Amino acid sequence: MSQPRAKLPPLASLTPYLWLLLFFAAPLGIVLKISVASPVMGQPPYTPLYEAGQWLINWDNYRLLFDDGLYIAALLNSLKIAAISTFVTLLIGYPMAYAIARAKESHRSILMMLVILPFWTSFLIRVYAWMSILSTTGLLNNFLLWLGVIDQPLEILYTTFAIHLGIVYSYLPFMVLPLVATLSRMDLTLLEAAADLGAKPWQGFLRVTLPLSLPGILAGCLLVFIPATGEFVIPDLLGGPEALMIGKVMWTEFFSNRDWPVASALTVALLILLVGPMIALQSLRKREAAADAKAATP
Amino acid sequence: MSAHKRPISPLYVMLAFGYAFLYAPIVLLVFYSFNESRLVTVWAGFSTKWYGELFRNEQILNAAWLSLRIAVVNATFATILGTLAGFVIARYKRFPTRTAFLGLMSAPLVMPEVVMGLSLLLLFVALETAIGWPAGRGAVTVTIAHITFCLAFVAVIVQAKLASFDRSLEEAAMDLGARPWKVFCVITLPLIAPALAAGWLLSFTLSFDDLIVTSFTSGPGASTLPMVIYSSVRLGVSPQINALATIMISVVALFVAVSGWLLYRQDKAKRA
Numbered sequence: 001m002s003q004p005r006a007k008l009p010p011l012a013s014l015t016p017y018l019w020l021l022l023f024f025a026a027p028l029g030i031v032l033k034i035s036v037a038s039p040v041m042g043q044p045p046y047t048p049l050y051e052a053g054q055w056l057i058n059w060d061n062y063r064l065l066f067d068d069g070l071y072i073a074a075l076l077n078s079l080k081i082a083a084i085s086t087f088v089t090l091l092i093g094y095p096m097a098y099a100i101a102r103a104k105e106s107h108r109s110i111l112m113m114l115v116i117l118p119f120w121t122s123f124l125i126r127v128y129a130w131m132s133i134l135s136t137t138g139l140l141n142n143f144l145l146w147l148g149v150i151d152q153p154l155e156i157l158y159t160t161f162a163i164h165l166g167i168v169y170s171y172l173p174f175m176v177l178p179l180v181a182t183l184s185r186m187d188l189t190l191l192e193a194a195a196d197l198g199a200k201p202w203q204g205f206l207r208v209t210l211p212l213s214l215p216g217i218l219a220g221c222l223l224v225f226i227p228a229t230g231e232f233v234i235p236d237l238l239g240g241p242e243a244l245m246i247g248k249v250m251w252t253e254f255f256s257n258r259d260w261p262v263a264s265a266l267t268v269a270l271l272i273l274l275v276g277p278m279i280a281l282q283s284l285r286k287r288e289a290a291a292d293a294k295a296a297t298p
Numbered sequence: 299m300s301a302h303k304r305p306i307s308p309l310y311v312m313l314a315f316g317y318a319f320l321y322a323p324i325v326l327l328v329f330y331s332f333n334e335s336r337l338v339t340v341w342a343g344f345s346t347k348w349y350g351e352l353f354r355n356e357q358i359l360n361a362a363w364l365s366l367r368i369a370v371v372n373a374t375f376a377t378i379l380g381t382l383a384g385f386v387i388a389r390y391k392r393f394p395t396r397t398a399f400l401g402l403m404s405a406p407l408v409m410p411e412v413v414m415g416l417s418l419l420l421l422f423v424a425l426e427t428a429i430g431w432p433a434g435r436g437a438v439t440v441t442i443a444h445i446t447f448c449l450a451f452v453a454v455i456v457q458a459k460l461a462s463f464d465r466s467l468e469e470a471a472m473d474l475g476a477r478p479w480k481v482f483c484v485i486t487l488p489l490i491a492p493a494l495a496a497g498w499l500l501s502f503t504l505s506f507d508d509l510i511v512t513s514f515t516s517g518p519g520a521s522t523l524p525m526v527i528y529s530s531v532r533l534g535v536s537p538q539i540n541a542l543a544t545i546m547i548s549v550v551a552l553f554v555a556v557s558g559w560l561l562y563r564q565d566k567a568k569r570a
Binding site for chain 2 (some may be wrong): 008009010012013015017019020021023024026027028030031034044092093095096098099100102111113114115117118120121122124126129130131132133135138139156167169172173176200206216226227229232233236237247250251256260263264267269271274277278280281289294
């Protein structure tokens with residue numbers, strides 16, 4: 001039989017394509033459309049885009065985003081909280097990943113599994129677990145009181161600190177996994193060469209290991225930063241009423257204020273903010289996959 | 299000086315600290331689910347009464363049953379669609395709109411959940427006004443939403459498996475005259491079965507656990523387990539939720555232990 005021609009995918013594979021066009025791409029288009037509609041009473045609670053031969057485009061929702069300080073503050077605050085949390089996650093995750101990558105081969109898979117395991121248990125439950133630790137009558141406060149470090153309970157739950165803690169805790173596995181991948185792929189003879197040339201261990205780390213693990217650092221940071229920016233559960237359960245994060249504002253705008261056009265405009269703003277990081281993550285993944293494929297073929 | 303040849307490096311201290319950080323909250327939750335007292339932080343003796351109350355709580359039981367059904371249907375559909383997609387990505391390097399296809403398959407992986415939830419809800423509402431389907435929102439719309447974000451995860455897993463896959467068996471089958479569809483069913487599918495199982499389980503977990511997309515796409519009368527947990531937890535710590543969490547954690551732990559043991563045995567059998 002002759003070599004099959006460069007062929008088209010079988011027809012059946014069109015189904016996932018169509019599925020995502022209908023249930024992923026089209027909805028984003030609808031968000032865009034409703035973000036320039038006007039809110040009305042009724043079902044659906046927004047005006048059509050095109051009616052009686054004319055386009056009805058209403059930029060007021062976007063104008064509101066800029067004029068009302070609340071939305072800008074929420075956007076900026078989300079970025080700030082996500083950035084700080086991502087950095088702290090990196091500080092905790094890097095040494096962990098380093099230790100795992102340098103552990104004995106036989107131990108490595110169980111260490112990795114222990115990192116992934118919490119991910120299989122409910123996210124909501126893990127965030128909830130912190131509520132009973134951080135509350136004023138919680139374990140942490142009781143412990144500190146018992147130690148005598150403080151003489152009255154601290155407000156830890158319902159603060160920005162608690163949000164940071166929740167994000168670091170929930171997303172730590174996302175940081176560790178790509179770091180382990182790049183660190184364990186590293187050629188250790190490079191470090192020996194550096195040592196032979198007189199580099200001290202910390203110099204070897206700073207000038208060899210760290211630069212070589214940059215793709216892992218970047219991937220890990222993006223994997224934490226992107227979902228953390230749009231996070232809703234963590235600021236809602238652990239943050240205070242003044243915890244302004246964009247995901248929470250969107251939720252309130254939608255469910256409490258029932259202003260769908262403004263919620264849609266906020267969604268578009270969030271997407272615009274995150275599209276850069278999302279594309280960066282994709283191209284990084286592609287490069288990593290190519291590197292893996294290259295390493296796999298002798 | 300230490301008697302050890304190698305002193306414990308600060309690196310391993312960091313590692314231990316990291317694991318303690320990951321597991322301490324979970325362990326505490328389990329511990330306090332057996333607390334007699336309603337106050338989570340005061341230990342008043344061992345008791346399983348919260349488990350009893352949990353099993354008498356209709357609302358939670360109904361929600362768990364609904365979540366279970368949605369998760370199973372979702373995982374099955376997501377695995378079928380995701381496998382097809384992963385297969386196309388791994389095997390068809392050039393076809394029109396491949397770039398768009400790749401973009402569509404990977405964007406759901408990084409899309410914030412609030413965005414997906416809101417946009418799907420708007421689609422369902424727009425469809426309902428335009429063609430009358432779906433009439434209202436409930437288990438069906440939630441399942442559709444879950445399949446949408448799960449299929450991308452399955453596609454990634456399947457595609458990775460196919461990328462590290464020895465094609466000589468497929469070629470042999472082709473040479474022996476098997477049709478492509480038969481090759482796929484008889485050779486390819488069994489070989490990538492572990493990836494399908496992993497994809498199914500991941501989809502199940504993502505669905506069973508999802509709060510945000512579900513809250514947007516669900517309707518009255520269709521409250522899933524995370525929705526019930528969330529509305530109860532918002533009011534503060536509840537011992538019943540601790541008991542529920544303990545059950546959920548035990549199921550996962552048991553499952554991981556069993557599959558780990560099976561893998562270990564398989565590994566040993568291979569080596570022997």
